[in-house]
Amino acid sequence: MTQANPMLEMRGVGKWFGNFCALYDINLDVRPGERMVVCGPSGSGKSTMIRCINRLEEHQAGQIVLDGVELTEDTKNIEQIRRKVGMVFQHFNLFPHLTVLRNLTLGPMRNFKVPEKEARETALHYLERVRIAEQASKYPSELSGGQQQRVAIARALCMKPKLMLFDEPTSALDPEMISGVLDVMVELASEGMTMMCVTHEMGFAKEVADTMVFMDEGEIVEVGPPDEFFGNPKSDRAKLFLSQILSHH
């Protein structure tokens, strides 16, 4: 095999909240350029898993290696890893006291000491890509949910991440706002961005995913290409989940 080294390796990762086991023995490889969609019932540990990757949650067992660097307790190490990983949240979490443009330039200017002019140019470039450049000088509260989420994606892209994490990016949006955000994500996928996406948008999953990951009760139950997963799920839990989630489609 002449496969490139994985972008992300998770080896036996475990995480507990008190006595509650949120993640157990998670083993996962993500190749560069791979588009992975993570699904599963609520409370199954999907969000916790991707939040461990940039240390918003601390894993208590196993190893997480990103781009050849293991995630450790060291603050500098954590900051370095976070700068390589872009994250998009369910509730956008834009900085309400900063304009859209300042939301985007903050990271590059503070982390990499990029001069303001250059940071602005990069920011405008990405705002254009998420089709929202005309809103650059507005405050987040003046935008719709869909627009805010696209700004959040642009904010993550401004750090030129090697891996993008999406934590249910469309779950908090009004229905008519969802497609705008998904379009941006599809475009990103087609450009070869490595992404991991927790979502219930199965249409999106079928369209862009290389790999489907199905989780339940803190464990990875099934990993496979979408055709296989949707056409012929192996586990009963996945069958049940799919029948529930697809019953209205």
Added chain:
Amino acid sequence: MATTTERLPPPVKKRVKLTLIDLLIFALVAAGVVYIAYRVESVLVYKWSWDTVLQFVVRRDEAGDLVPNLLVTGLLTTLRLAFWGTIAAAIIGLVMGLCRTSSNLFLRMVARLYVELIRNIPPVVFIFVFYFFISGQIMPLLGVDEFARNASPETARVIEFLFGPIGLFSNFLAGMICLAMFEGAYITEIVRAGIQSIEKGQWEAARAVGLSRFNVLRDVILPQAIRKILPPLAGQFITLVKDSAIVSLISIQELTFVAIEVAASTTRVFETWIVVGVMYFVVCYFFAVVFARLEKRGQRGRR
């Protein structure tokens, strides 16, 4: 069929501004005021003598020019105390507030100890104990007295402008630090509440972008927290101005200290304290207006 141009809002109902009950209450209050004035005038037979007291605000010197007198000097000392006290209390409050929300147990304990110690001791007791500690131990250690004594005339003039009479420099500093330590404890709690009121998502987003701890606080958390805590902070700074009267107990010659002397020497108690009350009011109200302005400016871009 109604077209969009016909979709006008319904006519606005005029609100009656004053009801009969409002007028009745006004009449009662007015009657009360008149009655009190009558009692003072004809029953108490108090002879108002404003001139005696106003002389202590401004007086005419030998050449006949108006020069500020004791009460104004006292007011200036109060203003200096308030100015430096506010700055020092804000710094102490910010630092301790950050310690209070730190993930480091030691820092949290230090800040907690500080806050609880001060909140649970009467200010007078705290100031008596702490003042003598500061003026007796810390000030000589820092060589403040020596510095003041050996200051060149230019330095002395700057110090006099900023801190009042140079002979009382170390005294003033000690009093100011006491005041700031005292108010700082309350500001610590306000800052802590402000920081903790910022939702988890903001911390997470700032961290996810890869900002260092310092930048997370400086660029994301504190700017939002400060907007939220401006109203209670304004209240605390106004309290600081009023609480500065406490340091009269340790012979700092601020407004209240001077007022006690003026009231005693003139025996015009009411006049003195009314004049002093007006002076405090003007200073505090000025603070209130400035903060209201700041608050308005901070409204921009709020969620």
